[in-house]
Structure formats: C-alpha cells, structure tokens
Amino acid sequence: MAKVEVIEVGPRDGLQNESAILPTADKVRLIERSIAAGLRRIEAVSFVHPKRVPQMADAEAVMERVPRPSGVKYAGLVLNPRGLDRALATSVDEVNVVVVATDEFSQRNQGCSVEEGLQNWAQIAEDARAAGLYRTVTIAAAFGCPFEGEVPTAHVLDLIRRVAESAPDEIAIADTIGVGVPAQVKALLDGAAEIAPGIPLRCHFHNTRNTGYANALTALDHGVSALDASTGGFGGCPFAPAATGNIATEDLVYALDRTGIKTGIEMAPLTETATWLADRLNSPLQALLGRAGPFPAPRKEETE
Numbered sequence: 001m002a003k004v005e006v007i008e009v010g011p012r013d014g015l016q017n018e019s020a021i022l023p024t025a026d027k028v029r030l031i032e033r034s035i036a037a038g039l040r041r042i043e044a045v046s047f048v049h050p051k052r053v054p055q056m057a058d059a060e061a062v063m064e065r066v067p068r069p070s071g072v073k074y075a076g077l078v079l080n081p082r083g084l085d086r087a088l089a090t091s092v093d094e095v096n097v098v099v100v101a102t103d104e105f106s107q108r109n110q111g112c113s114v115e116e117g118l119q120n121w122a123q124i125a126e127d128a129r130a131a132g133l134y135r136t137v138t139i140a141a142a143f144g145c146p147f148e149g150e151v152p153t154a155h156v157l158d159l160i161r162r163v164a165e166s167a168p169d170e171i172a173i174a175d176t177i178g179v180g181v182p183a184q185v186k187a188l189l190d191g192a193a194e195i196a197p198g199i200p201l202r203c204h205f206h207n208t209r210n211t212g213y214a215n216a217l218t219a220l221d222h223g224v225s226a227l228d229a230s231t232g233g234f235g236g237c238p239f240a241p242a243a244t245g246n247i248a249t250e251d252l253v254y255a256l257d258r259t260g261i262k263t264g265i266e267m268a269p270l271t272e273t274a275t276w277l278a279d280r281l282n283s284p285l286q287a288l289l290g291r292a293g294p295f296p297a298p299r300k301e302e303t304e
Contacts, residue, residue, distance in 0.1 A: 004220055006252060006263050007202070008034045009043040010230040010277070011062075012077055013246055016046060016055050017236035020281045024058045028065045030277060034231065035072055037269035039249070043075040043096060043228070047083035048110075053238055063090040075136070079110040084124045087133075094134040096172070097121050099163060101139055101156055104147035105176075108239045109140070118162055125166035137163045138172040138204065142188060143180030146240045153184065157191040164196040170226070171199050175215065177243045178208025182218035189222035202226040205247050207233065207286070212247040213255055220261070227252065232274035233286030248287030250274060254294065267294055 011030050015022055022030075027044075034042055044066060050057035059076065066074060068091075075094035076087045087095050099117040100106035106114050121137055128135045142156045160171060173188050185203070192201055203219045205212040205228070216227050233248035250270035256263055271290035278285045285291075 004224065004256065004261060004263075005041060005226040006039065006249065006256070006265060007041045007043060007075075007226050007228045008039040008231065008249055009204070009228045009246060010034065010232065010234060010249065012043045012046050012056070013204075013228070013236075014230035014232065014234035014277075015281075016053050017238050017243070018055060018234065018281050018283060020283065021055050022280060024061045024065065026280055027058070027062050030231075030273065031062075031066050033269065033273040033276070035067065035069060037273065038263070038265040040071050040264075041073050041075070041226075043077065045074075045090075045092070046077035047086040048077070048079055059086065060090055063092060073134070075134075078124060080112070080120050081123055081127070084127055088127075088131055092133070094136060095124065095128050096136040096138055097124050097128075098138045098140050099159060101141045101151050101159060102145040102148045105141050105145050105240065108147070109237070114159075118159070121163055122166045125168060129167075134169045136170040136172055136202065137166075137168045138174050138202075139163070140174045141176045141240075142173045143175040143184050144177060146177050146243070153187050153191065156188055157195055160192050161195045164199060168199060170202050171196060172202035172204055172226075172228070174204035174228075175206055175212070176204075176237055177240050178206030178212060180205070180215050181211055182214050185215045185218045186222050189219060189224060193223050200225040202228065204228040206235065206243060206245060207247050208242065208244045213251065216247055216252060217255060217259070220259075229253075231270055231287075232277050234277065234281070234283065245286040248274070248289070250289040251287050254289050258295075
C-alpha cells in the first residue's frame with residue numbers, strides 16, 4: 001500500500017470552532033508538541049477576518065514564534081486575495097485555498113459565490129506561485145452541504161476540473177460536515193485522478209457520523225497521498241451547523257500503524273498532547289486511543 005502523509009490541522013481547524021480562544025503561546029506549544037511527536041506538515045494558522053473567526057486572529061503572531069526545524073512545513077488557510085497578502089507577509093511555506101462546492105455554504109463561509117471562489121483561487125494560485133509557495137486547493141462540502149443537501153459527484157468533479165486549470169500543487173477533497181461514506185470517497189478520488197492526473201490528492205474528513213476513519217482507509221486504496229487529522233479529534237466549521245471534530249491524529253496513526261503503514265509519528269506523545277489540549281480548551285476529547293490505549297499494550301520494561 002502506498003505511503004501516506006499525515007497533515008496536522010489541529011492548530012487551525014481544531015481550534016477555530018472552539019468557544020475558548022487559546023493564547024498564542026499555547027498555540028505555539030501545540031505546534032511544538034506536534035513536531036516532537038513526529039509530524040512534519042502542519043496547518044498552523046488561518047488568514048481570515050478576525051471578526052469572523054476570532055480564534056484565528058493572531059495568525060501573524062503565531063507564525064513569528066513557531067520553531068523552524070529542518071523538514072517541517074507550515075501552511076496557512078487562505079480564502080481570498082486579502083488573506084494571501086497577509087500570508088505572504090509571514091513565513092508560511094504553503095497556502096491552502098478553499099473553494100466551497102455550494103453557493104449557500106460559500107456565501108456563509110467566505111462571503112462569495114462558488115464562481116467568485118473559483119476566480120479567487122485562480123488569482124491566488126498565480127500570485128502564490130510567483131511567491132514560491134506550495135499551493136493546495138480544497139473543495140469544501142464535497143460530500144454534502146448543511147444548507148443545500150446532497151452535492152452531486154459530477155458537480156464536484158467539474159469543480160476539480162476547473163481548479164486544476166490553475167495547476168495546483170495538490171487538490172484536497174473535504175467532507176466538511178462529516179456526511180460522506182466510502183462509496184463517495186471512491187467515486188470522487190477515482191474521478192479526480194482521471195481529471196487531474198499527476199496532481200497529488202489529499203482528503204479532509206470529519207467524524208461527525210462515525211464514518212471518518214472508514215473514509216480515510218478507503219482513500220488509501222484510491223490514490224490519496226495525504227490525510228488531514230487533528231490531535232484529540234477537535235475541530236469543526238463555525239459556519240456549518242453540527243459540524244463536529246476532525247478525525248483524530250492519534251486514532252488515524254493507530255489505524256495506519258496496524259495496517260502496516262509507517263508514518264514516523266509516535267502515538268504516545270499525541271495522546272499526551274490531546275489530554276493537554278482538552279484541558280486548555282476545557283472541552284472533552286473526541287479521540288478514543290487515549291481512553292483505550294494502544295494494542296498490543298507496551299510491556300512494563302518499555303514504559304520504565
């Protein structure tokens with residue numbers, strides 16, 4: 001089975017829907033702990049309007065303070081050209097640009113239609129390329145919309161065709177509200193591979209209806225090269241009703257490890273970080289690995 005990269009999105013997606021606003025120092029500490037666990041690609045910040053998502057208001061301050069070990073790459077979420085301007089003024093290595101699959105959700109999430117989102121992406125892609133940044137485009141609500149309901153596979157594939165015209169470095173397909181099932185994963189990834197051959201594919205799953213991990217493992221069989229996850233299973237979209245947490249990094253790593261896919265990520269530090277973060281946020285953990293523990297359980301001499 002092909003190797004897959006785990007992208008830690010906890011510092012961004014994991015925090016943006018929480019009622020508590022984590023101090024900048026704690027955000028940086030979360031990133032440091034993620035790196036110590038072996039994660040090397042981290043979506044650290046979001047360059048959105050502070051009034052819309054106050055949890056992400058300190059993006060520039062976070063990027064000023066993150067460590068810079070060799071091999072670690074930081075991404076920032078960007079929704080429009082103004083967000084790119086902010087990103088370019090920091091030391092981010094990548095930008096992740098969102099194009100929402102439905103008009104109603106796109107208007108609520110970023111104040112524009114789908115067509116305007118596509119135009120934003122094309123402009124951002126050109127400017128980010130000129131600046132030497134790695135460019136990911138994410139098709140959000142690709143598996144279903146909280147306002148318009150079902151999102152046809154053919155519509156999502158047409159969006160993938162259109163974003164591919166701007167030559168992204170990576171295309172991500174996001175189940176923003178956690179409604180997707182493995183059959184949809186297969187259809188979208190197989191279709192995307194035909195439409196945009198040679199462009200790496202990435203998936204972003206939420207576990208709202210307990211299908212996130214099945215979807216992630218299905219994605220492995222259909223050409224995905226990267227999977228998003230959030231330590232502790234925190235996460236959600238502020239503009240999507242009942243959009244609960246991302247798949248948890250530690251639970252995903254457990255599943256990958258038991259499947260024979262080595263990620264270089266250590267589970268024990270992840271579960272410790274998840275407990276630490278839950279305490280900082282005063283929010284219950286969604287992940288399960290910390291409750292049940294790994295299998296096989298470590299021998300006594302391995303824990304001493």
